[in-house]
Amino acid sequence: MKDVPLTRVYSSPLKRAMDTAAAVASPHNLEVLPEPDLREIHVGEMEGMSLDTFGQNFSQFLVDWQIKGDAIDFKGGENLGQFRDRVWEVVGRIVDANPGGSVVVVSHYFVTATIVCTALGMPLTHLVRVRIQPSSRTILEFADGCQPRLLLLSDTCHLKER
Numbered sequence: 001m002k003d004v005p006l007t008r009v010y011s012s013p014l015k016r017a018m019d020t021a022a023a024v025a026s027p028h029n030l031e032v033l034p035e036p037d038l039r040e041i042h043v044g045e046m047e048g049m050s051l052d053t054f055g056q057n058f059s060q061f062l063v064d065w066q067i068k069g070d071a072i073d074f075k076g077g078e079n080l081g082q083f084r085d086r087v088w089e090v091v092g093r094i095v096d097a098n099p100g101g102s103v104v105v106v107s108h109y110f111v112t113a114t115i116v117c118t119a120l121g122m123p124l125t126h127l128v129r130v131r132i133q134p135s136s137r138t139i140l141e142f143a144d145g146c147q148p149r150l151l152l153l154s155d156t157c158h159l160k161e162r
Contacts, residue, residue, distance in 0.1 A: 001137075001158075002027035007101030010094055012038040012108060020135070021106040032106075037090035040108035044077025066125060080124050087114050095142045112138055119148035135159055 006028045011021035013034040021032040065072045065080070073079035078086075094103060105115075113130040117123070119140050132138065132154050139152040 001104060005102060006030060006104055007098055008033060008094075008103045009106070010035045010038065010103060011106040012036075012040070012111070014039060014108075017106045017108065021104070024104050024106065035090055035094075035105075037086050038105065038107040038111055041080075041083045041110045042074065042077040044074040046074055046077070083110070084114050084118055084124055087111050088118050091115055091118075099144075109134075115140070116150060116153065120150060121147075 001024050006024075007030075009021050009025040009028070009030050010033045011017045013036055017038070018032060018034065025032050073082075091105075094105065109132050110127070112132045113127050114124065116130050116132075116138060117126055122129075130153075133156050136154040136156045137152060137158065138150075138154055141149045141151055143149075
């Protein structure tokens with residue numbers, strides 16, 4: 001991203017996201033703006049579970065999700081509809097604060113997939129159809145008076161060794 005003229009860099013406040021954002025911002029002499037609403041979905045009782053236990057619980061969650069849609073929530077965590085609203089609100093603030101600018105948002109899997117689904121008008125039950133690779137780039141264009149356009153999804157070509 002060092003050759004792309006950036007105006008701002010926003011990040012989830014979690015350390016791994018802030019570290020990535022700092023690496024992106026540095027060549028542009030930009031500060032990283034931490035944005036708490038870019039944090040990952042709060043999964044409640046599933047937080048800190050082993051992968052085996054998480055997988056067993058998450059499978060049932062996916063079944064329930066297909067039935068209940070956005071009204072489903074993680075026990076003790078966030079409701080998916082509330083999560084979408086939180087994430088989409090911060091996207092709106094970022095777009096409004098940077099008219100005509102090129103910004104980077106460093107966040108997490110569910111945040112990015114939710115932004116993509118919402119931008120394309122897809123219900124969150126379609127999140128399972130969107131694959132976001134770690135450290136990938138997804139580019140959305142927000143032009144005045146137009147629907148957001150997805151220009152690039154989960155691109156990892158910048159990670160390939162030369």
